Amino acid sequence: MSNLTTLGQRIRHYRTGAGLTLDELGAAVGIAGSQLSLMENGKREPRLTLLAALAQRLGVEVADLLSTEPPSPRAALEIELERIQQGALYSSLGLPTLRASKSMTDDTLRAIIGLHAEIARREREAIATPEEARRANTELRQLMRTKDNYLPDIEEIAQRMVGEVGHVSGALTHRSVSRMAAGLGFELVHVHDLPHSARSVTDLENGRIYLPPASIPGGHGLRSMALQAIAHRVLGHHEPQSYAEFLQQRLEINYFAAACLMPLRQSVEFLAAAKTERNIAVEDFRDAFGVTHEAAALRFTNLATSHLDITCHFLRVGDDGAVYKAYENDGLRLPVDVTGSTEGQLVCRHWSARRAFDRVNRTTEFYQYTDTPEGTFWDSTQTGTGSAEEFSITIGVPFAHAKWFRGRETELREKSTCPDQACCSTPARELSSRWAGKAWSSAKLHAHILSPLPSGTFPGVDDQELYAFLEAHSG
Known part of the structure; x- marks a missing residue:
């Protein structure tokens, strides 16, 4: 909408500068003045051939009409008024839509825009x-x-x-x-x-x-x-x-x-070749483009389904088991709170994202199959160290897609029944009997x-x- 509004303002600017009415300019390019009015008000997008005709009649280049810069300070105010009235905040106020008529002064426009900006600032402050x-x-x-x-x-x-x-x-x-x-x-x-x-x-x-x-x-x-x-x-x-x-x-x-x-193009070519060889590995993708393991893993989630026909999941997990980032479109049941948020929730102790911390040698990726109530998933996990603590980066897929990845031959297999508390959250009965009521921790x-x-x-x-x-x- 903002681009059409700017385009319309620029057409109007050059038309009035040329001393032409809507009907005069419209007749010169073969359209009705009412149609041109819709374009100047940002309500209709002109064809490129019509833009070329308008530019020729107005004595300017097409690029002058298509510029994203407002043609004047007044036009900038009118465009901003149009933009804020398209937003959800203005709509929520229940106020009528205002049109920047010729009788509306620049100071009036600045006051309206300024008031909206202050309301928006207070709204952000209240909800941030x-x-x-x-x-x-x-x-x-x-x-x-x-x-x-x-x-x-x-x-x-x-x-x-x-x-x-x-x-x-x-x-x-x-x-x-x-x-x-x-x-x-x-x-x-x-x-x-x-x-x-x-x-x-x-x-x-x-x-x-x-x-x-x-x-x-x-x-x-x-x-x-x-x-x-x-x-x-x-x-x-x-x-x-x-x-x-x-x-x-x-x-x-x-x-x-x-x-x-x-x-x-380069990423899909690289990953498609690896899929053909049944040798997809995030560490190879990472090294080929000189990025971090996390960046490569996240980028894989962008391309896996749309270009490789592979559903997947991604996890960044702290060494305490808390989720920092997560994504899935493969049916893995992420840990969530009552609001549906997963950040800060603990992943199952049996998942690869936490089991990888148990390794002594962490230079290579850790591979594991995990049986869950939603099915069996294969995971590849790499650990790293941040400014304050360790973390793990996991890319995983359903069992049927594991055949495309390096590490599918792993014999490591765990079982998870989370969110069932008996899976890994409830202490063993003998430990509860021994320590319940006798421990305190900060x-x-x-x-x-x-x-x-x-x-x-x-x-x-x-x-x-x-x-x-x-x-x-x-x-």
């Missing part, structure tokens, strides 16, 4: 809590399950952009990422004083993307952060109007970064479970710190 985050995250996970974790529009954009910088195969270089940013008018700048709450900062006025310094030149982390910052621009994101929208945008920028680091609590996210334009980012940083670097 762990409870809201969990609800929104659960809804997003369920939505992505219906899509098989695959977003074809973003795939197409990423494939085109990596092609434009000449990337053909292997790991995407930091130089290629810099060229992608330059193509959008941005320079990558590494600084030591990023706001503590921000992974990167984009200066839209001066065309800079600020990133932390490189600990490993060209490392996956910095390439990914730069691509995520680029994604906001490429995907046309606005400031999020709700926590759910913030999470949706975060998912999309992560998806875009992964689709650039592991492009669709629990390790993850602070983020109880802490509300800092309120700000972007949830979790301190506006004061962000703006002070930009001001310090604006010279």
Whole structure:
């Protein structure tokens, strides 16, 4: 809608500048003035041939009409008013739809837009809590399950952009990422004083993307952060109007970064060849594109069903058994709370995601079959160490799909009946008899479970710190 609105505003801008009425311009290009009015109001999309005719009559290029920039400060206000009235927040207020008539002053428009922005800010502040985050995250996970974790529009954009910088195969270089940013008018700048709450900062006025310094030149982390910052621009994101929208945008920028680091065509060719050889392995996929094991595993979930006809599941689990991230479209029963959220829930002690921590040698992937009430699943798990604790990354599939993977010959097999408490949650009777009422422990609590996210334009980012940083670097 916003693109059509901008297009309409630009047509009107050039028409009035040429001193033409709707009927005069319409007659010149062979349409009724009423049809042209619909286009100028963003209600109808003109064909490319009609755009060419309009541009010729107005004495401009087609590119001038298709530009995404508002043609004037007044038009920018009208476009913003149109955008906010399309949102759920404005609709929830039960207010009538306003049209920016000629009699409506710029100050009136600024006041309406400003009031809406303040209501939106207060709404975000009220709902940016762990409870809201969990609800929104659960809804997003369920939505992505219906899509098989695959977003074809973003795939197409990423494939085109990596092609434009000449990337053909292997790991995407930091130089290629810099060229992608330059193509959008941005320079990558590494600084030591990023706001503590921000992974990167984009200066839209001066065309800079600020990133932390490189600990490993060209490392996956910095390439990914730069691509995520680029994604906001490429995907046309606005400031999020709700926590759910913030999470949706975060998912999309992560998806875009992964689709650039592991492009669709090259990734599918690699995985399809491995499937033909019955030798799919996340560690091979990881090494072929120079990314982390977790990034490769998550990327596999994007492509497995849509391009390899394989349903699957993914888990990132802490060494205490708590779920950090999860996805499934293969019927595995994830542990969930009463709200349907899986983050923070404990996975069964018999699952590969926890059994892998028992190994002494963790340099290779750990393979295991697990019999569950929903069927038998095969899993491949790799462990790693984060800043505070160990974690495991698991990719798994139903038994019928195990034949495509390396490690299918494993003889390790466990049985899980979770969520049945008798499976692994209830202490043995003799231990309960021995210790019940005689033990006391202080629990390790993850602070983020109880802490509300800092309120700000972007949830979790301190506006004061962000703006002070930009001001310090604006010279």
